[in-house]
Amino acid sequence: MxxxxxxxxxxxxxxxxxxxxxxxxxxxxxxxxxxxxxxxxxxxxxxxxxxxxxxxxxxxxxxxxxxFPPRAVLLPLPQPTYLGPPGSISCFTDAACHADDDLGGLSWIFKDDTGRIIFQSSTPQDFIPSALAAEAFAVKLALSYARAADFLRLTCFSDCQELVLLLNSDGLSNQIQGLLDDIKSLSLSFVSVAFKFIPRALNSEADLLAKSSLLSWIPPSEV
Structure with a gap:
């Protein structure tokens, strides 16, 4: 030995x-x-x-x-950082829907420019006609809270690419036109507002809040 x-x-x-x-x-x-x-x-x-x-x-x-030289080690690519510019508040929204009812769970999270969570909340919502409407409703409620909190500069992130495209292009949608108009009207309350897409996998915090809110409305036998 x-x-x-x-x-x-x-x-x-x-x-x-x-x-x-x-x-x-x-x-x-x-x-x-x-x-x-x-x-x-x-x-x-x-x-x-x-x-x-x-x-x-x-x-x-x-x-x-x-x-047989050793294989090169492939390092994972760094994930992009989803935050607004310095001095702005980043808002992450999401929505979850129940397929059998017009029920939805809506959520929003506010972070400062360092990524620290300032505030987060969620709420169940009934009479939701579609997943797109639920996503738009979540953005509307988030903007309402941001205005009440006197936020001046806001960057809103949503994993609903269709909604982000509609908001950035002044597009029209028969399904959610009223909600789009409300969002645009609320946007005038801020010095600046930007709407950006975030991949669903990187919006997990808001996704979990939305699903938790939805589950609070659904009877356990239907989950």
């Missing part, structure tokens, strides 16, 4: 030519083989022969590693 512990700290010196592997594991292996040959087959292997074989096998292993 003392030998093995000391061997781990040993340095393989020239002219062996080894640099990718220490020599001691190969020495131990061939000493063990020489012992077995002596005990079971009465064959005597010299120390020099064991040493030469150990060096030869170590070089062969080293050559195999050089032929």
């Amino acid at each position: 003392l030998f093995l512990s000391a061997a781990k700290r040993s340095v393989t010196l020239p002219p062996t030519g080894l640099y990718l592997t220490p020599l001691y594991p190969w020495l131990v292996w061939f000493l063990w083989k020489a012992r077995n040959l002596l005990i079971f087959e009465k064959k005597d292997v010299t120390a020099a022969d064991s040493l030469h074989r150990a060096i030869a096998e170590a070089k062969a292993w080293q050559g195999a590693q050089e032929a």
Whole structure:
């Protein structure tokens, strides 16, 4: 045991030519083989022969590693940061709907320009005709709260790409035109408002709030 512990700290010196592997594991292996040959087959292997074989096998292993260089480690790409510009408040909204009823859970989260949560809330809402309407309703309620809180600059993030496109293009939608008009009217209360899309996977905080609010309305037997 003392030998093995000391061997781990040993340095393989020239002219062996080894640099990718220490020599001691190969020495131990061939000493063990020489012992077995002596005990079971009465064959005597010299120390020099064991040493030469150990060096030869170590070089062969080293050559195999050089032929197949290690694969490059692919580091995960950094996720983009979804926050508004310095001095603005970032608002993250989401909505969850129940397929069998006109029920929805709406949520909104406000963060400062460092990403710290300032305020978050959610509410259940009935008479929701569609998922798009629920998403628009969540934005409307968020803007109403932001105006009451005297926020001046707001960047709103939603994972509903259709809604963001409608808000940024002054598009028309028979389904939610009233809500679009309300949102545009509320936007006039701020120095600046921007509407931006965020992938659903990166809007998990608002998504969890919305789903929790929806579940508070649905009987357990229907979940």
